[in-house]
Each structure stands twice: as structure tokens, then as C-alpha cells.
Amino acid sequence: MTDLALAVDLGGTKVESALVAADGAVIPGSRHRRPTGSSSTSDELAAAVTAAVTETLAARPRGDEVMGVGIGSAGPIAGTSGDVSPLNLPAWRDYPLGGLVEQLLPGTPITLRMDGICITLAEVWKGAAQGETNVMGMIVSTGVGGGLMLGGRVIAGPTGNAGHMGHVAVSGFDDRCACGARGCLEAIASGPRSVLWAREQGWTGSTGEDLASSAQAGDPIARAAVERSATAVGRAIASASALVDLDVVAIGGGFSHVSDDYIALIGRAVAEHSDFGFVTKTRVVASTLSGEGPLIGAAALVHLSELVP
Numbered sequence: 001m002t003d004l005a006l007a008v009d010l011g012g013t014k015v016e017s018a019l020v021a022a023d024g025a026v027i028p029g030s031r032h033r034r035p036t037g038s039s040s041t042s043d044e045l046a047a048a049v050t051a052a053v054t055e056t057l058a059a060r061p062r063g064d065e066v067m068g069v070g071i072g073s074a075g076p077i078a079g080t081s082g083d084v085s086p087l088n089l090p091a092w093r094d095y096p097l098g099g100l101v102e103q104l105l106p107g108t109p110i111t112l113r114m115d116g117i118c119i120t121l122a123e124v125w126k127g128a129a130q131g132e133t134n135v136m137g138m139i140v141s142t143g144v145g146g147g148l149m150l151g152g153r154v155i156a157g158p159t160g161n162a163g164h165m166g167h168v169a170v171s172g173f174d175d176r177c178a179c180g181a182r183g184c185l186e187a188i189a190s191g192p193r194s195v196l197w198a199r200e201q202g203w204t205g206s207t208g209e210d211l212a213s214s215a216q217a218g219d220p221i222a223r224a225a226v227e228r229s230a231t232a233v234g235r236a237i238a239s240a241s242a243l244v245d246l247d248v249v250a251i252g253g254g255f256s257h258v259s260d261d262y263i264a265l266i267g268r269a270v271a272e273h274s275d276f277g278f279v280t281k282t283r284v285v286a287s288t289l290s291g292e293g294p295l296i297g298a299a300a301l302v303h304l305s306e307l308v309p
Helices: 042-058 097-104 115-126 185-189 191-200 208-216 220-244 262-271 290-303
Strands: 003-010 014-021 032-035 065-073 110-114 135-140 144-150 153-155 248-252 283-286
Touching (some): 003 097, 042 097, 065 115, 115 135, 115 248, 144 185, 144 220, 185 191, 191 208, 191 220, 208 220, 220 262
Parallel strands (some): 003 065
Antiparallel strands (some): 003 014, 135 144
């Protein structure tokens, strides 16, 4: 018999679930996804989560037990209550996501944390930050998220939103963010906002994939959009490192693959930020977890519960 974690990852475009073993391996055939999206109603989002989780549970090997549920959600979240208010899913404000999943596995312990915390746990456990103790994990995708581990301890904060890098203001930018502020990293560097910026400059594509193809083909506007995003991420990382003295930042998410040198461009922006060696020493690395990182991180909420505040 194997003790499994049910891992759930809720984001702005999809929800995924899978069964994950104690060694971090995703159980074959258990990974399922459903679309979400900013135009989804509350009922549609609930149906998407229910369908993904139900299909995952149907793939549970005979005799294996689900010892707990780990849920990573786009922020903001509401402490440890299991309620979520993802900025990019406006139909859910203070929605009891933990309670919804609990109905599908009555009596099973559920832990919900911001997705940035989950990706940080995943990178330290099985990814590019193994052996490190002062780490930020980041996601650059539909949104921009982050999480912190300092001195070997995950930092969540009283509301669970510590490390929410997407809403750190970046110097030199004034883009309006959906959160109501200006100059937020997410409003500058996310995939959708990079596409929007490129279109405002005259580029005619419509998706992040189009932007990647155009940049690779030498389109100057597309390339400028990629560099703009990476520069903003680098400046935000440098500011974070000035505050909390990071050793390594591991970055994943779909838009982090927009160009072969995207991670290197971020690293260059960090290195050029200031003369402070404790800032410029911060290493920026690509996630080594591919698309499974958020699910592995959600499972870490169960399998590495001693690290979770």
C-alpha cells in the first residue's frame, strides 16, 4: 500500500489534479486538467475542479490511500482557511475551494497555500533548488507568482500571501494592474500583458506562442516584449534579494519558455541592478520540473508538511 497525496493546482487558465507518491512521483494516468479562465462563472469553476479531481481519484491504484490533499492556488488567498480570491478568476471572491474539495474526500486533511509557496517547495524538494535554504520560487505565466523559503523555512505570512511577487512594484514601469495599483510585475511581465504591450506597439500576433515564434524569427517588437518582461522580472528579483538576501530564484511557468535566453536575460537584469554583491550574487535558474512542478509542490504540502507554516 502506498500513501498518496491528492495534488490540486488552480490557475488563471486551468485547474489540474494528480496523485503524487511520497517520493514526488506523479502516478501515471492520474493527471487531469480542466479549463478555467477569467470569463468563467463560479459554477463553471466549481465544475472544472470537481471534474478534474473526480477523474484523478478514479485513477487511484487499488489498495493505495490518499493521506491528504494539497491545493496550490493563484493568489490572493485567505490565510489557512481554504478560501481563495484569485485575481484572474473574478467569479471567485472568498470562495471556499478547500471546502469544495473536502466534499469529494470527506474526512481527508486538506492544506491550501498560495501557488508560489507550492512551486518553491517543489524546487527545493525535487527541482533546481535542492540543497538550498534561501530560495524564491517563481511562476511567469498567465499571472506572476512567487514564494519564499528563508533559512530553510517557508514564509507564508499572516494572510498566506507572503512572497506574492506579481504585485511588487517595478521601477521604470507604470502599467496599470488589475489589482488597482500601477507598475506591478504581473501587469508588466506576464504572458497576456506582454502580448498586449506588443500589440500596442504594432505587432499583429495574439498569443504567447505567437510572440515566442515572432521573437525567434527576429521580429523586433516581439523581441522587445520578451526583453521587457525579463528586465522587469530581474529588477523585481533584485529588489527582493536586497530585502531578504536570496541565494537562488527558480523560475517556471509557460511564459518562462518564451525564448531560449529568457532566464539569462533575467539574470543579466539582476547582475546589472546595483553594486551590492549580496544582491547581484543571486542566481536565477530555470525550473527543472517541467509542467509537473505546481502539482509536485501542492503534494509537498502533504508529504513535507513539517516545512509548511
